[in-house]
Amino acid sequence: MTETYETETYEFFSEARSEAVVNARMGADVSTRLAQVMASLVKHLHAFAKDVELTQEEWGLAVDFLTRTGQMSDGNRQEFILLSDVLGLSMLVDAINHRRPSGATENTVLGPFHVAGAPHYPMGSNISLDGKGESCLFIGQVRDTDGSPIAGVQIDVWCDNADGYYDVQQPGIQPQWNNRGIFVTGPDGHYEFRGIRPVAYPIPDDGPVGQMLAALHRHPNRPAHMHFLVSAPGFETIVTHTFVAGDQWLNSDAVFGVKTSLIASIETGTDTAWRSHFDFVMTRKTA
Known part of the structure; x- marks a missing residue:
């Protein structure tokens, strides 16, 4: 389909009024939100x-950087x-929307x-399939903001292995679904599973983003953490990590993901090498 455009008279481009000249070219029928953005x-x-x-050479470097990123x-x-993560943009968008x-x-x-599609396990199951790492019991309760336990909460968890790699990074080396699993809470809102004490690891730094971090004298490391995706009908989904207290990278996470409330103590357990307790508090969806 060929669109036709009415002939308009526009102001010529100038350094002083560049923004106004460019924005004046938007059509009258552009959606309000697209026009705003x-x-x-x-x-x-x-x-x-x-x-x-900005110099011509710097502009060229930026175009090359974005091309290589794609x-x-x-x-x-x-x-x-990854670029959005290390610039803090991912965390900012998440904070605005949650x-x-x-x-x-x-x-x-x-x-x-x-x-998606990790195995469903009964409470207390072990998600570590490769036999590596220090055993850790993850335990806690899911409640609403009034303190009542929530039944039927799906808790999707995943983490790296003892070598600092996720199973999808090492197909054929790690078992499929290693350190992954889904659990569903009962009437008491309790959850419990066995995994490993997570270890810190570097984000992939062999591409343009890694080169940018090196140029900025920034390290690529993430502190040790367990991922949780907590969802239930009628409640806002929680996408979060619990971070290992005392990790050396807590204050300089390469993707700015650490929040004080998400730092979980890991203590010596009675029937396992380590024990991590963390309770989740969910908020109800509003109309």
Whole structure:
């Protein structure tokens, strides 16, 4: 289908009025939200270029960087999400979209290693299939903001293995679904499963994002954590981690995912090497 456009008279481009000239080209029938987003993008992008007086060479480097970032992305790796993560944008978007009342469990980034369809296990099962790592019992309760336990909560968990890799990073080396599982709470809201004490690991740094971190003298490391995706009908889904207290990278997580409320103590247990207790507080969905 060929669209026709009315001939309009526009102001010519100038450095001083670049933002206004570009934004004036949007058509009258553009959706309100798209117009708002694009106008703000142009405004801040042009302001950035003027603020740093971006050189032609720097502009070329940026175009090359973004091109290589796209080329690095495929079905198993998303370099643009990694870029968003290390710039703190992923955490900012998450924070804007998941404002919760005091006491409710906070969100953090989903990360690139969640896989749908993990096995369902009965409470207390062991999700570590490769026999590596220090055994840890993860235990707690899921409640609403009034303190009542919630039944029927699906708790999807995953973490790296003792070598710092997720199973999808090592197909053929790790068993499929290693350190992954789904559990459903009963009437008491209790959850319990065995895994390993998570270990810290570096994000993939062999691409453009890793080169950018190196140029900024930033490390690529994430503190040790267990991922949780907690969902139940009528409640807001919680996408979060519990972080291992005392980890050396807590204060400098490469993707800015740590929040004080998500740091969980890991203590010596009675019938297992380690024990981590963490309760989740869910908020009800509003109309």
